Amino acid sequence: MKLPISLQQKLNQRTAENALRKLPVPINGIDFSSNDYLGFAKNEQIFEETHQYLIDNNIKINGATGSRLISGNHNLYAVSEYYIAAFHQAEAAIIFNSGYDANVGFFSSVPQRNDIIFYDELCHASIRDGIQMSHAKAYKFNHNDYEDLESKISKHFETKSENQSIYIVTESVFSMDGDSPNMETLVSISEKYQALLVVDEAHALGIFGDNGEGLVQSQQLQDKVFARIITFGKGLGCHGAAILGNTDIKDYLVNFARSFIYTTGLSPHSVATILVGYQNLNQATEIVKLKENINFFNQQKQLLGIKPFFVYSKSAIHSAIIPGNEKVKLIALKLQEKGYDVKAILSPTVPEGQERLRFCLHSYNTEQEMINVLTDLTKLVF
Structure with a gap:
C-alpha cells in the first residue's frame, strides 16, 4: 500500500531541505x-562481571516475562534500586526502561491540571513530549536565562493557589550544546518561589563528581532538588534510567506513570549490567x-x-x-x-x-x- 499523500509530502519536504534522516551505516x-x-x-571486565553475577546468583532467565506490576519485578530490581539510591544519596530510586520512558512517565503524570511548569527551551524532546501529555500549563524560558525564568515565574506566583505546584525543569548537561546551568541559582529561585526543581542528569552521570555522581550531587545540592532523572545509556554504557526522589515519588510513579505500568520490565541481564556498571563507577x-x-x-x-x-x-x-x-x-x-x-x-x-x-x-x-x-x-x- 502506498504512503498517504500527506505523509509523502512531509518526506519530500525533508528531502528538499537536505534534512531527511536515515539510519547511518x-x-x-x-x-x-x-x-x-x-x-x-x-x-570486557564489566561484561564478564555481569555474566558472573548472574551465574553466582543462579539467574538464568532471558526476559522479565511481564510488566513489573505483574510478573516482571525480579529480585535484581530491588537490589539495584537500593544501590542506586544509596550511590546518589537519594531516599529512593525507580528504574525505567529508558531515559525517554522515564521523562515521559514523570512529566505526563506528576504535574497536575492546575500546576505550572517552567522549562528551559533546550530541554530534551522526551521532556517536552512528557509535558505535552500532562494537563499542566507549561512555559519555556530562554536557555539558562535566569532573569527570564524569574520574570515569568513571578507573575504566576502572585496568583498561585494553595493546592497549585510550580515546577522548574532543566538539564545538568544539555545534549546538543554540552553546557550546564547554574544549579545554585536555580535552587535559589526554586526556594524563593516554593517551586519543585527537576533535573535531567542524562549526560552528567560518569562525568561530574569524584565517582561520576552527576552535577547536582557534585555540588551537594541533591537535598534541594525534587527529582533527578538519571540515564544509563550514556556514561554507564548500558540501557535504562532511574528517577531519584523520596519514597512518595516512587510510590506515585508506580501507580500513575503509564510508561512504567504498561510495559514489560528490563531483563535480569539488563538490570545486572546497570548494577555492575554502578559498582565500577567507584574510583x-x-x-x-x-x-x-x-x-x-x-x-x-x-x-x-x-x-x-x-x-x-x-x-x-x-x-x-x-x-x-x-x-x-x-x-x-x-x-x-x-x-x-x-x-x-x-x-x-x-x-x-x-x-x-x-x-x-x-x-x-x-x-x-x-x-x-x-x-x-x-x-x-x-
Missing part, C-alpha cells in the same frame, strides 16, 4: 560521536582520564583559534556551530573520510542556523587523536 573511525563517555559499553580511573581529555580538548581549541566556533562546555559534549545543513554535512563527511567518526547535527533537530558538528569525548580518546581532529577541522572551517 556504522563508521569504523575514531570515536567522537558515541555517548559511551567512559568506554563502559565495550568494557573509576576512566572518570579521571575523561576529565583530563575534556580539559585538553578545550586547550587545543584555544591554541588553534577555533574556540569561537564552539559552544562553551566543560562536559564531554562539544559542539562547533556551522550553519547550514549542506555545509555541516559536507564538513562531517570530509572528517569521516579522514577516519574520524564525527556526526553532523542538522535542523530541525536543532534550530535552523544552529547546525553543528557534535564532538563527544571519551576516556579512551588519545591526545594525538584530539589534536588531529581539531587540526583537520581548522583547515576545513578557515
Whole structure:
C-alpha cells in the first residue's frame, strides 16, 4: 500500500531541505560521536562481571516475562534500586526502561491540571513530549536565562493557589550544546518561589563528581532538588534510567506513570549490567582520564583559534556551530573520510542556523587523536 499523500509530502519536504534522516551505516573511525563517555559499553571486565553475577546468583532467565506490576519485578530490581539510591544519596530510586520512558512517565503524570511548569527551551524532546501529555500549563524560558525564568515565574506566583505546584525543569548537561546551568541559582529561585526543581542528569552521570555522581550531587545540592532523572545509556554504557526522589515519588510513579505500568520490565541481564556498571563507577580511573581529555580538548581549541566556533562546555559534549545543513554535512563527511567518526547535527533537530558538528569525548580518546581532529577541522572551517 502506498504512503498517504500527506505523509509523502512531509518526506519530500525533508528531502528538499537536505534534512531527511536515515539510519547511518556504522563508521569504523575514531570515536567522537558515541555517548559511551567512559568506554563502559565495550568494557570486557564489566561484561564478564555481569555474566558472573548472574551465574553466582543462579539467574538464568532471558526476559522479565511481564510488566513489573505483574510478573516482571525480579529480585535484581530491588537490589539495584537500593544501590542506586544509596550511590546518589537519594531516599529512593525507580528504574525505567529508558531515559525517554522515564521523562515521559514523570512529566505526563506528576504535574497536575492546575500546576505550572517552567522549562528551559533546550530541554530534551522526551521532556517536552512528557509535558505535552500532562494537563499542566507549561512555559519555556530562554536557555539558562535566569532573569527570564524569574520574570515569568513571578507573575504566576502572585496568583498561585494553595493546592497549585510550580515546577522548574532543566538539564545538568544539555545534549546538543554540552553546557550546564547554574544549579545554585536555580535552587535559589526554586526556594524563593516554593517551586519543585527537576533535573535531567542524562549526560552528567560518569562525568561530574569524584565517582561520576552527576552535577547536582557534585555540588551537594541533591537535598534541594525534587527529582533527578538519571540515564544509563550514556556514561554507564548500558540501557535504562532511574528517577531519584523520596519514597512518595516512587510510590506515585508506580501507580500513575503509564510508561512504567504498561510495559514489560528490563531483563535480569539488563538490570545486572546497570548494577555492575554502578559498582565500577567507584574510583573509576576512566572518570579521571575523561576529565583530563575534556580539559585538553578545550586547550587545543584555544591554541588553534577555533574556540569561537564552539559552544562553551566543560562536559564531554562539544559542539562547533556551522550553519547550514549542506555545509555541516559536507564538513562531517570530509572528517569521516579522514577516519574520524564525527556526526553532523542538522535542523530541525536543532534550530535552523544552529547546525553543528557534535564532538563527544571519551576516556579512551588519545591526545594525538584530539589534536588531529581539531587540526583537520581548522583547515576545513578557515
